[in-house]
Amino acid sequence: MAPATSHAPVLTAVAVIVSLLVALPVISLCWIAATSGIDSLLQLFRTVLPGAALTTSLLMAGVAVLSGMMGAMGAWLVTFFEFPGRRVFAWAMVLPLAVPTYLAAYAFVEFFSFTGPVQQFVRLVGDFQTSRDYFFPNIRSLGGAVLILSLVLYPYVYLACRALFALQGRRLVEASQLLGAGQWRIFRRILVPMARPAIALGITLALMETINDIGAVEFLGVRTLTFSVFSLWLNQGDLAGAAQLALVLLVVVFGLILIERQARRDQRYFELRSSGQGSFSLYRLRGATALIAFAACLFPIVTGFGIPAYVLGGYALHRLEGFTDPKLLEALATSLAFAAAAATVTVAAGFVLAYWARLRGRRGESPLVRLATIGYAIPGTIVALGLFIPIAAFDNAVDGFMRGSFGIATGLLLSGSGVLILYAYAIRFMAMAEGALDGGLKKLSPSLDMAARTLGRSHFQTVRQVLLPLLWPPLATGALLVFIDSLKELSATILLRPFGVNTLSTYIYEFASRARIEDASPAAFVIILAGITPVYLLSHMARRGN
Amino acid sequence: MNSATFARRPLAAMGFVFLSTLATPGVAAEVNIYSYRQPELIQPVLDAFTKETGIETNVLFLDKGLEQRIKSEGANSPADLILTVDIGRLDAAKAAGVTEAITDATIEGNIPAQFRDPEGHWFGLTMRGRVVYASRDRVAQDSITYEDLADPKWKGKICIRDGQHFYNIGLFASMIAHDGAEKTETWLEGLRDNLAHKPEGNDRSQAKAIHAGECDIALGNTYYVGLMLTNDKEPEQKEWAKSIKILFPNNDTRGTHVNISGMALVKTAPHREDAIKLMEFLSSGEAQTIYAEQVFEYPLKPGTQASKVVQSFGEIHPDKLPLGEIAGHRKEASELVDKVGFNNGPAT
Structure with a gap:
């Protein structure tokens, strides 16, 4: 070639x-x-940049882990198991992708705010009056941002994993089952390593979207490096400095892409023909395990798609x-x-x-x-x-x-x-x-x-x-x-x-x-x-x- | 051709997109406006202008980069007029060299000198105060100064939006202009340490936070209170607004910090004469009344009344310092916000 x-x-x-x-x-x-010179950048290094870099790293790490887990596990569950609702979940798990991050952030803040339904319920149950009477975690926080972004970005991982599992996983799973491996062990030891390229691709897309986001993080009060790019440009009138910082960010992204490529490189070693669709029988889950699988698929859909649809739909009414x-x-x-x-x-x-x-x-x-x-x-x-x-x-x-x-x-x-x-x-x-x-x-x-x-x-x-x-x-x-x-x-x-x-x-x-x-x-x-x-x-x- | 056809025929859609956008408005008498202000808010006053003069208007709404766009478009820029909602953007447009200074007796007669550029590059239209929202239940006092906000008695009781937001940068710049950079830095640290939590949300969220009992006072713009008080679709917002009272800081001394919405003529304006006619119209009492009513702001032309809702807030005495001078301290203010780690919230 x-x-x-x-x-x-x-x-x-x-x-x-x-x-x-x-x-x-x-x-x-x-x-x-x-x-222009790098004076503003140096000034920034002395003030907010270290903190912003830390925030950005934590945000990205959080989104990588959470979206990776939700995406990969969701794909695993709907591809290999039979449990109530599986067919609907199989496509509904992609729904949060339709929600722009800035709208998701807004909807979550409304939903979990003092006047939102959740805290109203808490006050009703606990007979509280003001927010000082009880503890409620603030959704406008780094943790909140990780959760919200992961919930609308995990479908990238889900889609990539699902395609890979459907194509290549079934024979491996069958073989492993014959050899007596448990399902969880198959997931951890066979499927996750095999899906590494797909997971990496999905997570990279999710992280690139995270770095690019300004609407959601600004609203959530999470000061990322991207936030500094904009304050340099708009408040300090320093477009050159903003461009310099944006380029620094791009170096980080380049690193990410290299890692992703590294993970994807092994892809060629996998079987090249797809396994037959019909021959595979899904492992039927019952009782508690079926309930766990059901809940694990329902959670990201109800939160990532349901909350924005509920909040915006309510206003739209x-x-x-x-x-x-x-x-x-x-x-x-x-x-x-x-x-x-x-x-x-x-x-x-x-x-x-x-x-x-x-x-x-x-x-x-x-x-x-x-x-x-x-x-x-x-x-x-x-x-x-x-x-x-x-x-x-x-x-x-x-x-x-x-x-x-x-x-x-x-x-x-x-x-x-x-x-x-x-x-x-x-x-x-x-x-x-x-x-x-x-x-x-x-x-x-x-x-x-x-x-x-x-x-x-x-x-x-x-x-x-x-x-x-x-x-x-x-x-x-x-x-x-x-x-x-x-x-x-x-x-x-x-x-x-x-x-x-x-x-x-x-x-x-x-x-x-x-x-x-x-x-x-x-x-x-x-x-x-x-x-x-x-x-x-x-x-x-x-x-x-x- | 309906939208479903577009989805199925991407090439046709591309052709449509290209052709539909290539055609530029070709009316003879027209003014093209690049605006940071939402079109629906200026449409009524523009309609009045068209009715009176027969000159059509086109509005393009942007949120950032307006001056960079005009600069790049160069001699071919279709833009005639810039409308902004902040002194910072007017100042940035002037600094980018995309505006033209004009001397116009009508506009100068309508807009007081402190609200326009001394060289005539930009002119204010309406103003809003950056005021203190205070809980009716928990705050007894009826007057306050910005300087008071750093008093430790407010520890854990103040809410504010992001320190780098241009509303706050405008206020901090005015503090530098009055008290000097050193004092302002100490003040910012004090204010930061009095915050109930990290800066977050928008001005409306701050009113909600007071309603929720998260804090007792907050900084916000006057017009949000008007918007909340008249929100018939979400009546709960009326409750938020009713749980707060507006205090005009420094109202009896140097005056409350105000920011303006304003306009500037583009240097390369293809419809210069008509654009100036529009500028004159916008500064008139008639236009200011319509405009200020729409946005719950104060008209700048002396003798023009603000809307009933806005009047109910009480009387505002704006800071006398020329806004152009305040705008000069914006960069410094932005750097100070970073320096004291304002957005990280209280130090302890």
């Missing part, structure tokens, strides 16, 4: 161009960072007229159109990168491709700025040239259009598309390509006739993940949109920014509903073991 790329100079050129385009905001960030607001419907149509377009573009670009990496084979992956997938960890506003500055400069240069040469004003060709939003989504969510496709491609034996190439097929024909028909599950998975995340994206959209373009999340934010999320509840409810269909499809893909 190694020399294959030398025969595909066009593909290499395309892959390099795609990588560079996707890496543009990072490059531009470096440039912004270099425009007082505002039914809000659902028919023509602006809301328009925003919904725009959101769906943008999300669909972004899914297409991102998956296409992701495929080019993943296929190129496949052709490069053992020579390892280009750092450029890695650079192309870290957009997910950069806060959306920073991606948007990093993108807007060079693109607008390009537009102005083109405009100047066209005016000078032909007397035609082209204006802000790209930066004045919605194209830039699609571009930003592609950058932000490349990691999902590339991750899904890379995983999918790795499961296909290289002998497939070799056979096709030996039979005289070109790269293009090999892809179209052999690989794509086999790859549609990961293609669909990648597309659906990008679709859902594009639907939820706020910070890049709000900075990049032209006049008159409203998506669901910008519509929500116009209310939320004035501390009036209640008035945005119909839209918030719609954004969650719009995410449910793709979430259901995603779960369906995972069951088939993409």
Whole structure:
């Protein structure tokens, strides 16, 4: 396989161009960072940075452990066991993915606050009057942030694990059972080590989302490094310092990705053919164990999805007229159109990168491709700025040239259009598309390509006739993940949109920014509903073991 | 073409997105506004403007990076006018070099000098006080100063939102302007140690916290009380608002710290004349009344009445110091917040 790329100079050129385009905001960030000294950064090092670094580390460690556990165990339970509700849980466990983190944070705070139902109940039972009469843990805390973020991000781990278990776990489990191993032992000793790449991929996605988050942590009063990026920029007017700090964060992310790649590297050693679907009989749980499995699956769904749906749904009930607001419907149509377009573009670009990496084979992956997938960890506003500055400069240069040469004003060709939003989504969510496709491609034996190439097929024909028909599950998975995340994206959209373009999340934010999320509840409810269909499809893909 | 078709035909959707957004508004008489203020709040006053002049308006709402965007768009920027909800953003726009100074007798006649840039780069429209919300049940006193908030008698009794939020940064900057950086640092430490818990939530959460008995006093903006008092959909918010009273700190001495919403003309404005007409209109008594009513803020034009709800809070005497001068201390204030670890909450 190694020399294959030398025969595909066009593909290499395309892959390099795609990588560079996707890496543009990072490059531009470096440039912004270099425009000024590091005084603010040093000042920050002396004050809040150590604390923020600790907070960020703890937050990430917590989210990694909690989302990893919930995701992996959920996938284990629904794949290998029979217990009441299993079929519903199998897809419902993905539901929290439809809830944007900032809405989840808001809903949790409302739900567990003094005036929320939980504390009302506590007061009723204990006959308390004020909050000073009893102890109640504060959800606005690091622990609360870990819980909330894990509860809406664990589906990444769940999906990845479930696909892997469905594909590769059953024979191993059967063999282990024959050898007399207990179920828990099989999980710990066989399945978790085997699913390490899937768990690592899922956790990486969850952590990148955690680093990028600003809405939820700000509301929860958890000061992460990302929070410092924004206070440097907005309060101290130091964009360069903010860019420097954002780059420091990216180094951390790069480290994470390396670890994830390391874990994924072993993937090729697993069996390459999937085990038959029908031949496997689920282990039936009874009594207490069935109840535990039931509760373990129900908890993340009821909390991660149920609480936001309950809180926002409650507000929305007082505002039914809000659902028919023509602006809301328009925003919904725009959101769906943008999300669909972004899914297409991102998956296409992701495929080019993943296929190129496949052709490069053992020579390892280009750092450029890695650079192309870290957009997910950069806060959306920073991606948007990093993108807007060079693109607008390009537009102005083109405009100047066209005016000078032909007397035609082209204006802000790209930066004045919605194209830039699609571009930003592609950058932000490349990691999902590339991750899904890379995983999918790795499961296909290289002998497939070799056979096709030996039979005289070109790269293009090999892809179209052999690989794509086999790859549609990961293609669909990648597309659906990008679709859902594009639907939820706020910070890049709000900075990049032209006049008159409203998506669901910008519509929500116009209310939320004035501390009036209640008035945005119909839209918030719609954004969650719009995410449910793709979430259901995603779960369906995972069951088939993409 | 309905939305379901979009979902099934991504390419068609892409084409739609491209074409629909490429088409820029092409009306002759129009003003393009980049706004940090929510469109629904300014729409009534913009509608009044269109009705009177026939000039259309387009509003683009942003939450961050407005000045960077205009700067990058350069000569081709469609933006004519900037609207903000904070002095800091007005100052940042001026510093970024995207605003144009204008001398306009109408606006200057309407807006007192302390609420506009001496060079004419920006003008205030409405103001709100950064006041003390105090529990009606647990706080007897009816006046207070910002300096008092560091008094140990309030230990464990104060609630506040994030110290880096621009509302607080504005207040801390005014403290530096009046008392100097050194005193302000000590004051911030005192205030930090008096907090009931780490800074969190938004201004409305602080009123709720007082209602819940978590703290006795909190810092918040005046208009949130108006919003809560008139919230018919969530009547419990009326209860929160009723459990607090507003104290205007330093009202009898140097005056209560106020922040402004304001406007600035973009240097590259393609519709300069119409934009200035809109600016003049926005500073007028008629517009200020509509606008201030919408947002529960105080109009800046002398003699223009605030809404009944806002008047019920009591009389506000705004800090006399020019806001431009206060804005100059924002960076310092932000650094101080970090230096004293304000957001970590009480030291003990």
